[in-house]
Amino acid sequence: MKIVIVGCGRVGASAADLYDRSGHDVIILDSVTAAFDRLPSTFGGQAIRGDGTDEDVLLKAGAAGADVFLAVTEGDNRNVMAAQLANEALGISRSIAKINDPLRAAAYAELGIATLCRTGLMLDAVNEYLALGPSNLPGMLAPSGHHDGDRHDGTSSLTRPVSPTGASTGSTSATTQEV
Amino acid sequence: MFVLVVGGGKVGYYLAKELIDAGHEVALMEKDRRRAGQIADEIGSIVIAHDGCEGKYLGEAGCNRADVVAAVTGDDEDNLVICQMAKHHFDVPRTIARVNNPKNEALFRHLGVDELISPTRMILGSIEQDIPVHELLHLAALGEGELEIIEAHLQSGSPAIGHAPRDLAIPDGCSLFAVIRNGVATPLRPDTIMLEGDKVIAIGNTDCQALLHAQLIGEALATDA
Numbered sequence: 001m002k003i004v005i006v007g008c009g010r011v012g013a014s015a016a017d018l019y020d021r022s023g024h025d026v027i028i029l030d031s032v033t034a035a036f037d038r039l040p041s042t043f044g045g046q047a048i049r050g051d052g053t054d055e056d057v058l059l060k061a062g063a064a065g066a067d068v069f070l071a072v073t074e075g076d077n078r079n080v081m082a083a084q085l086a087n088e089a090l091g092i093s094r095s096i097a098k099i100n101d102p103l104r105a106a107a108y109a110e111l112g113i114a115t116l117c118r119t120g121l122m123l124d125a126v127n128e129y130l131a132l133g134p135s136n137l138p139g140m141l142a143p144s145g146h147h148d149g150d151r152h153d154g155t156s157s158l159t160r161p162v163s164p165t166g167a168s169t170g171s172t173s174a175t176t177q178e179v
Numbered sequence: 180m181f182v183l184v185v186g187g188g189k190v191g192y193y194l195a196k197e198l199i200d201a202g203h204e205v206a207l208m209e210k211d212r213r214r215a216g217q218i219a220d221e222i223g224s225i226v227i228a229h230d231g232c233e234g235k236y237l238g239e240a241g242c243n244r245a246d247v248v249a250a251v252t253g254d255d256e257d258n259l260v261i262c263q264m265a266k267h268h269f270d271v272p273r274t275i276a277r278v279n280n281p282k283n284e285a286l287f288r289h290l291g292v293d294e295l296i297s298p299t300r301m302i303l304g305s306i307e308q309d310i311p312v313h314e315l316l317h318l319a320a321l322g323e324g325e326l327e328i329i330e331a332h333l334q335s336g337s338p339a340i341g342h343a344p345r346d347l348a349i350p351d352g353c354s355l356f357a358v359i360r361n362g363v364a365t366p367l368r369p370d371t372i373m374l375e376g377d378k379v380i381a382i383g384n385t386d387c388q389a390l391l392h393a394q395l396i397g398e399a400l401a402t403d404a
Contacts, residue, residue, distance in 0.1 A: 053256055055282060077232055080263075081256040085286060103234025104260065107268045147267070147290055 001025065002066040004092070006052030006082045007073030011098070013038035015070060020045045027061055030073075052082040055089050069095040072116075076100055083113045084147075102137045109141035116140050180204065183245040183271075185231030185261045186252030187211070187218050190277065194251060196222055206240050232260050234268060242269040251277040251296075259283075262292040315392055318380070325384050331395035333377045339395050345369040350390040353383030 001024045005012050008030035016028040017040055026045030029052045030036065036047045050057035052071065063069070069086035071079035076099045083097035096114040099105040105117035120137030127135055180203045184195050187209025195207045199222065207222075208231035209215040215228035229236035231250070242248065248265040250258035255278055262274035275294040278284055281303070284295050316330040333340055339347060344355045344367060358367040359378040365371075373379060379395055 054280070055286070075256065077254070077256040077260040080260050081286075084259075084290060088289060089286060101233050101235075103268070104232070104264065107234065107264060111263065111267060147263075 001068055003027070003068045003070065004058070004061070004063045004066045004086070005029070006069075006071045006079070007098075008035035008038055008047070009072065009074060010038065011072045012070075015072070016045060016047075017043060027063060027066070029057070029061055053078055053085060055085055058082075058085065058090060063092070064090050066090070066092050067094060068092070071096065072098045076104060080104070080108055080113070083108075084111075087113055105138045105141060109138070109143055110145040112143045112146040114140070114142055180246045181206075181241070181244060182247045182249060183208070183231075183237075183240055183242055183265075185248065185250045186258075186277075187214050187226065188251070188253055190251040191249075192218055192222075194249060195225065199225070206245075208236065208240055232257050232264070234264055237261070237264055237269065242271060245269070245271050247271070247273045247275065249275040249277075251275075253279065255279050255283050255287075259287055259290065259292065262287075263290060266291055266293075315388060315396065321382070326382060327385060327388075329381045329383065329388070329391065331379045331381065331391070333373055333375055333379060333395065335375055336397045337375070337395060338393075338397050339373045339379070340375050341372060343368075343370045343372050347394045348390070349394065350383070350387035353381060353387040353391060355379055355381045 003019050003024050003026050005016050005026065005028040008016070008028050012028060016026050020026045020043055027048065028045060029048050029050050031049065031051050033049050039047060048061045050061060052058065052073065063086065069083060069092040071082040073079055079097035079099060083095040086092040087095040094114065096116055097108065098116045098118065099108060100118045102117055102119050105115040109115045115138065117138045120135055120139040123135035123137055124139055127133060182198050182203055183206050184191050185208045187207055191207060191209065195205050198205045205225050206227060207218065207225055208227045208229060209218060210230040212228045215226045219226040227236065227240045231237055242265055245265070248262065248271045250261035252258055258276040258278065262276045265271040266274050273293050275296065276287055276292045278287055278295045278297040279299060281297050281300045284297060287295055318328040318330055320327050349355060355367050357364055357380040358371065358373065359380065360374065367379065381391060383391060
């Protein structure tokens with residue numbers, strides 16, 4: 001599989017190393033070059049410095065057509081935006097965003113991206129160790145809806161041509177133009 | 180109207196102030212406690228010193244009864260999330276986001292943000308108004324300088340696109356004689372349909388250029404937002 005990882009922190013670097021060693025095609029991005037020091041010298045994938053919320057950067061990095069997109073920077077919102085960009089503009093249907101706020105994690109699963117909430121995962125792990133019940137907080141959530149509310153086919157109207165007036169031809173074009 | 184402003188920078192601060200002066204109910208969220216305290220000292224207890232990206236605090240700020248949420252922090256990703264949470268989680272009827280990177284506009288609009296304000300785009304637009312973007316290109320002067328060979332690059336908005344020369348009101352003393360399409364020059368016949376991206380080569384006297392400009396280039400980009 002081709003796997004794109006945004007954020008080369010502990011989670012990102014470990015995931016990159018793991019998937020690389022299991023024979024997957026890994027591209028990892030971080031806005032700070034020093035972050036790549038976390039990767040082992042044996043890492044055989046691509047490490048690219050750049051902002052994972054910038055479509056041009058993702059395209060240049062070769063992220064288009066990836067099978068999996070994993071946004072694990074330390075900023076919840078950056079992860080949300082990167083994953084939605086991957087999903088909508090690059091057509092990567094399996095986009096996962098790390099979101100530590102349980103409310104946002106649940107909300108974004110309903111809006112079409114898979115979410116990963118450390119708060120819920122950790123509490124569940126602790127509770128399991130203590131033989132207590134589940135936390136009832138979101139842990140790993142699969143997408144359960146779409147931001148349009150109706151489409152689930154993974155196609156993106158963002159990649160469709162834009163009309164000459166600049167209005168999106170997608171189904172969410174009922175918006176007011178600025179300027 | 181109840182307006183929830185998220186982000187207490189210069190934009191958020193003045194926005195809140197103006198809205199209050201106009202008689203609206205305003206709540207301002209600013210996560211930096213010191214900055215929040217400063218604003219509260221100046222404009223009163225409408226400030227909530229919490230992160231407006233966090234669902235819990237948006238709820239506490241009364242997001243569910245807001246008529247408008249304006250996300251005006253300096254970070255595009257924060258503004259996107261604030262608007263999406265407001266829209267989808269709290270059913271706010273109108274969301275406005277400040278967008279710093281103009282490239283994010285399409286994505287934000289696509290993801291349901293109602294209105295986008297891009298300072299970058301506005302300044303860019305203002306600068307570009309002064310630059311003639313679409314012009315006739317003067318290739319060569321002939322004879323006594325009365326006649327010129329002119330190139331018109333047909334870009335989106337050109338009234339000539341989709342039409343043939345015989346459909347246009349080509350001024351007297353002027354002739355469209357060739358078209359360069361994908362790098363290949365061919366004669367332009369009266370019934371050749373002109374396409375976007377075509378470079379039309381014309382010969383004419385200097386008087387007819389205004390009319391030629393209107394036919395091939397179109398009006399200035401004034402209304403093209």
